[in-house]
Amino acid sequence: MSAKKNHSISVYLNQEYPSIVKSEGIYLYDDTGKRYVDASSGPILCSLGYGNEEIADVLKEQTLKASYVFRMDFTTPELEECCARICEKTNGVMDRVFLVSGGSEATEIAIKLARSYQIDSGNPSKFKVISRWLSYHGITMGSLALSGFPYRRANYVPYIPSTYHIAPAYCYRCWFNQTPADCDLECAQALENEIMMQGPETVAAFIAEPFSGMSLCAAAPRRDYFKKIRKICDKFGVLLILDEVMTGFGRTGKYFAYEHFETPPDVIALGKGIAGGYFPLGAAAVTAKVFDTIAKGSGVFAAGHTWSGNPVGAAVANKTMDLIEESNLVQRCVEMGDYLAEKLEGLRSHPIVGDIRGDGLMRGVEFVKNKKTKEPLDPAIKFWVLLHQEAQKKGLVLETSGGCERGQAGDMMMLGPAFIVRKKEIDDIIDLLDDVLLGVEKKIGF
Ligand SMILES: Cc1ncc(COP(=O)(O)O)c(C=O)c1O
Numbered sequence: 001m002s003a004k005k006n007h008s009i010s011v012y013l014n015q016e017y018p019s020i021v022k023s024e025g026i027y028l029y030d031d032t033g034k035r036y037v038d039a040s041s042g043p044i045l046c047s048l049g050y051g052n053e054e055i056a057d058v059l060k061e062q063t064l065k066a067s068y069v070f071r072m073d074f075t076t077p078e079l080e081e082c083c084a085r086i087c088e089k090t091n092g093v094m095d096r097v098f099l100v101s102g103g104s105e106a107t108e109i110a111i112k113l114a115r116s117y118q119i120d121s122g123n124p125s126k127f128k129v130i131s132r133w134l135s136y137h138g139i140t141m142g143s144l145a146l147s148g149f150p151y152r153r154a155n156y157v158p159y160i161p162s163t164y165h166i167a168p169a170y171c172y173r174c175w176f177n178q179t180p181a182d183c184d185l186e187c188a189q190a191l192e193n194e195i196m197m198q199g200p201e202t203v204a205a206f207i208a209e210p211f212s213g214m215s216l217c218a219a220a221p222r223r224d225y226f227k228k229i230r231k232i233c234d235k236f237g238v239l240l241i242l243d244e245v246m247t248g249f250g251r252t253g254k255y256f257a258y259e260h261f262e263t264p265p266d267v268i269a270l271g272k273g274i275a276g277g278y279f280p281l282g283a284a285a286v287t288a289k290v291f292d293t294i295a296k297g298s299g300v301f302a303a304g305h306t307w308s309g310n311p312v313g314a315a316v317a318n319k320t321m322d323l324i325e326e327s328n329l330v331q332r333c334v335e336m337g338d339y340l341a342e343k344l345e346g347l348r349s350h351p352i353v354g355d356i357r358g359d360g361l362m363r364g365v366e367f368v369k370n371k372k373t374k375e376p377l378d379p380a381i382k383f384w385v386l387l388h389q390e391a392q393k394k395g396l397v398l399e400t401s402g403g404c405e406r407g408q409a410g411d412m413m414m415l416g417p418a419f420i421v422r423k424k425e426i427d428d429i430i431d432l433l434d435d436v437l438l439g440v441e442k443k444i445g446f
Helices: 053-066 078-088 105-121 141-146 151-159 186-199 225-235 256-260 289-298 311-326 329-349 383-393 423-443
Strands: 022-023 027-028 033-039 096-100 130-131 164-166 203-208 239-244 267-269 283-287 353-359 362-367 399-405 407-417
Touching: 027 362, 033 267, 033 423, 053 311, 078 096, 078 283, 078 311, 096 105, 096 311, 105 141, 105 203, 105 239, 105 267, 105 289, 130 186, 151 399, 164 186, 164 362, 186 203, 186 225, 186 399, 203 225, 225 256, 289 383, 311 329, 329 353, 329 362, 329 423, 362 383, 383 399, 383 423
Parallel strands: 130 164, 130 203, 203 239, 239 267
Antiparallel strands: 022 027, 027 033, 096 283, 267 283, 353 362, 362 407, 399 407
């Protein structure tokens, strides 16, 4: 076997990837000794930083105690504690939780719970799920069908069922040519229009990310958007599902991002930070109304996966919640997030920095050719790919993405360091980023 050649399939198939042999805090080290500052916690995932010994202990303890239990036969104290605590974190808005192995499974289970609710409330014709363009809900066929992220959907459209998308809530490039200061939330009204066009008797649910993930890098709607969405959903008996896979567990400076909008949903999809980045875990949580309707109706929820409700995942989630509480990490996301935002403002001097957005430790930047007209960079340049490569070369790990200009152009990046990040580390990230941007600007002739 060749020592150098990688045998794993990754994203870019014609390049070799550095091999990470050590990780600590917000740093990764490869087998040549090169250090990388991880400004994005992997894909906005490793919220507790790398190398947490307390989590390592929990992994070992729970593995020895009960490594696997099949949900058809048993439950465990760890699973029950985990589900109860997630409900507590919503102040009782949610009542029951189904644990899965990641975000894509979580959004699919959320849909299946919504569909079961509609059937058991005597509305079996309600099956359609409306979502938004420029959204991301996962890569499995069902969650990809909901996603309105052209770059990730394109090759698989023939396999995914017909879906129903409305305009995104994307103030920087509003699809209705409005500004948040004086719009009528046309992007929310679009939901009512779509429900009417589909036939309200066919629509089961609407799903959206409170703050967009990689498809719009931390874009958020005006704070009253979800109130209007909630009213429309209630008017037509449509469940509101919020995809908090990226935002949940403190990332935006609230335990759940829906708190920013003071609008509790009927179903929440969770993932990523739920287990601090130490176990492949996700969850779908539902209100008592949704659960009780299914329980008193068919009394069965047969959807699930072999690994659903895994006790090791539950134990890691419990420890993650302990650590978030003990170290006041949600408040830390507010404080470090404000500091990061302040520092990012300094990058506006770059000719290509068009928009800076987000909250807490979830901050997006959109790059443009012309700040005044918001003309995007030529997509042929593949700026977001160049930026990612240049950053990694200089030891900075960033998540970058493209397609925000109606799927055809547009370049973005997301910063989302671990909640334990320190001010000095944020300073270093910004200095490195400044240098990386100068390098890429030079390369593309700015
Ligand atoms: C908002 C959102 N939903 C769902 C997913 C899918 O999660 P996973 O990659 O764990 O399947 C992601 C992943 O990035 C996400 O950001």
